[in-house]
Amino acid sequence: MLTIYNSLTRQKQPFIPIQAGKIGLYVCGMTVYDYCHIGHARVIVVFDTVVRYLRSLGYHVTYIRNITDIDDKIIQRAHENGETIENLTNRFIQAMHEDTAALGVLLPDDEPRATQFIPQIITIIQRLLDNGYAYITPHGDVCYAVQHFTNYGKLSGKRLEDLRAGERVEIDRSKQHPLDFVLWKAAKPNEPSWSSPWGAGRPGWHIECSAMSTHCLGNHFDIHGGGMDLQFPHHENEIAQSEGATGEPFVNVWMHNGFVRINDEKMSKSLGNFFTVREVLKQYSAEVIRYFILTSHYRSPLNYSDQELESAKQALTRLYTTLRGLSTIAEPELDNLYEQRFISAMNDDFNTPEALAILFDLSKEVNKLKDKEPMQATRLGNQLRRLGGIMGLLQIEPETFLQGQLESLSTQEIEHLITERQAARSRRDWAMADQIRDQLQASGIILEDTAQGTSWRVM
RNA sequence: GGCUGAGUGGCAGAGUGGCUAUGCAGCGGAUUGCAAAUUCGUUUCACGUCGGUUCAAAUCCGGCCUCAGCCUCCA
Helix, strand or coil: CCEEEECCCCEEEECCCCECCEEEEEECCCECCCCCEHHHHHHHHHHHHHHHHHHHCCCEEEEEECEECCCHHHHHHHHHHCCCHHHHHHHHHHHHHHHHHHCCCCCCCECCEHHHHHHHHHHHHHHHHHCCCEEECCCCCEEECHHHCCCCCCCCCCCHHHCCCCCCCCCCCCCCCCCCEEEEEECCCCCCCECCCCCCEEECCCHHHHHHHHHHHCCCEEEEEEEHHHHHHHHHHHHHHHHHHHCCCCEEEEEEECCEEECCEECCCCCCCCCEHHHHHCCCCHHHHHHHHHCCCCCCCEECCHHHHHHHHHHHHHHHHHHCCCCCCCCCCCCCHHHHHHHHHHHECCCHHHHHHHHHHHHHHHHHHHHHCHHHHHHHHHHHHHHHHHCCCCCCCHHHHHCCCCCCCCHHHHHHHHHHHHHHHHCCCHHHHHHHHHHHHHCCEEEEEECCEEEEEEC
């Protein structure tokens, strides 16, 4: 039985979909004004893995990951760059698609953009005004009145009276309560705006997710995800908006993933301590990054360092080494102990580190069987590939992984040197053979002699 | 100040009231012409600290210490 930790109840709960066999999943995606960093990669990879696993269980999943393409930072960045907002957002949406594709992430079923949902946003705001959850300020903004929503704070466990409003940001006197937030911002000069019943303006930060999620998945849906930092206020506000407008419960299960850290500090744009996905891809393959992300449980912090990525690379090398030379044709093993352990690990709130440990046990088993029982080794090897695939791993040719990112020498040169060395070995000229091997090693190529001949891989 | 969460062997990172996590790195054996890969082994308590419950706790309960996050934009 699949159990998921629900931020709303602060405990693991058996997962029961609203409609049998179907799951609606919404994840807060990017605000597109810059390149994806490793923190973004984590959310994307984690929920990609969640979706793959849910589908492997037989659920029909509708996966929505939105794009926020209008907000203060976008407007500011476009202005700084001297480019149009549309140009900026399109550029970074394309970059994001390149990055996610590189990381082996499946496309969501829909990728709605905030600017395409202005009519739906206006409808929700109107309903909130009608239902008494919103008011218009003297500046012409429309604000949400948090005190009118009884359950405000239920997701983040906060009580209005405990929050230190005004501690770090000056209180806006035009609001009825300091924590009231803007639904609709009155237009300022030189800013994009849409017309509305309350005059020209643009949506506030939180409202677009209420509009897009309920439009794509219905007023009440199964799972909503995102980074921990969105729990408050973003997701809290989404609940207030959506439930205030529809009068129905909004989301059953809230999932929040932990941060990527660098030296025990959160990786974030505001701290400036981030690495972009494309930067890291220059040094490590996408699958190494993906593996690295999955080595810790999604709710735990993930410490980023070169040493950890290097370790991830070595670990993946081990798995691919096991798969090397195994035919992919044979039927994989199915309902054995490894499978059961894998499923029970993933059923336990998507415990990917545990699931990976089982892949290594399986890998060891395959290695042991390779010589004695090649057929069984092949079947287990294919099971390893299949289970890895549920986490988006082990889907490329072992040789492609092991020989990838070749820099110094061409494949032909390497093959040529191997042939020469083979000749030296057959005439027992060990000095010559070792010299060639050392020469290759200096270029980052490792040789491995087997009964079937010599193979090579990149260090 | 309020609210979350966390403290496990050299590093990373799971987990269960009593029995080997796993990976990387190191060391030793097998294997190899030598390597690499693979495999086997790796000594005494690895489980923040102080108490409590228990025949038994790193695992349950309580206090304390330390760290991170949220209460502003952030994945």
